[in-house]
Amino acid sequence: MSIVTAREMLIEATKGKYAVGAFNITSLVQLEAVVDAAVETKSPVIIQTSVKPSQFYKPAVMVAIYRSLAESAPVPVCLHLDHCTDVAYCKTCADAGYTNIMIDASKQSFEENIRQTKEIVDHCHGHGDISVEGELGTVSGVEDQIKVTEDEAQLANPEQSVEFVERTGLDLFAPAIGTAHGVYKTKEPKVHFERLEKVYQLLNGERVRVPLVVHGGTGLPPEYVERLIAMGGSKFNVSTELKYTLIDTTREYIQAHREEYDPGKVDAAVRDATRKVVIHWMEMLKSPGKA
Numbered sequence: 001m002s003i004v005t006a007r008e009m010l011i012e013a014t015k016g017k018y019a020v021g022a023f024n025i026t027s028l029v030q031l032e033a034v035v036d037a038a039v040e041t042k043s044p045v046i047i048q049t050s051v052k053p054s055q056f057y058k059p060a061v062m063v064a065i066y067r068s069l070a071e072s073a074p075v076p077v078c079l080h081l082d083h084c085t086d087v088a089y090c091k092t093c094a095d096a097g098y099t100n101i102m103i104d105a106s107k108q109s110f111e112e113n114i115r116q117t118k119e120i121v122d123h124c125h126g127h128g129d130i131s132v133e134g135e136l137g138t139v140s141g142v143e144d145q146i147k148v149t150e151d152e153a154q155l156a157n158p159e160q161s162v163e164f165v166e167r168t169g170l171d172l173f174a175p176a177i178g179t180a181h182g183v184y185k186t187k188e189p190k191v192h193f194e195r196l197e198k199v200y201q202l203l204n205g206e207r208v209r210v211p212l213v214v215h216g217g218t219g220l221p222p223e224y225v226e227r228l229i230a231m232g233g234s235k236f237n238v239s240t241e242l243k244y245t246l247i248d249t250t251r252e253y254i255q256a257h258r259e260e261y262d263p264g265k266v267d268a269a270v271r272d273a274t275r276k277v278v279i280h281w282m283e284m285l286k287s288p289g290k291a
């Protein structure tokens, strides 16, 4: 019951003026914590892995654990592959049972981005109901193996966005609007709200067709999040904050319990801290009660 595609989940969110958190996990403890938070708050949720953790656990193992947790959860849960630049690996994960795939060909030329994205859309739609996310423009910062400096970051062009969506047939669209991966260096990052609004009007003004994704959630001020939701953002990616929570909590626990050798207690501390961070995000996104 609880395994759905991101497309249907996010169309609902867009119409309801709330957003769904897409949380990048690198460990199974985090995966459990995210599902726990979703159940506790009755929120729909998206679990994400970037390519490296997915390769580390193997897609089939990741999918098996996801399915076992999601099937027994009373809330909808998706499993998404984040920022994959490798067409073949996108297909591997789709075939293994990921419910959504992000093909990130945003560093390629416009035509090549369209070609690769369409190839994944054709594959995913031909192999069941798998949603595909594509990106136009580039998000600065570091995500897994991809590095983009802020100078190189290019914003998505609204008219090109429409062409991109129409020619690829993708399900979820991530226009670059100035948000960044990692940690923002200033308290007021330059986010181009009007760019998101324009893209939203062109794509979804009359009827919600393609939900919009905001990358680089970590560190966005709450008022920015609220404004981005109002302008049509319905999937917010949160990665760095969960990594910091895992590392900092582990370090602090071990420092405070130097004589103890009980990994289960470290895991419990990480799970608890992660659950709190995720619930905080869900509240900002207004997803509690929406499952």
Ligand SMILES: [Zn+2]
Pocket: 083, 139, 143, 181, 215, 216, 237
């Ligand atoms: Zn991203």
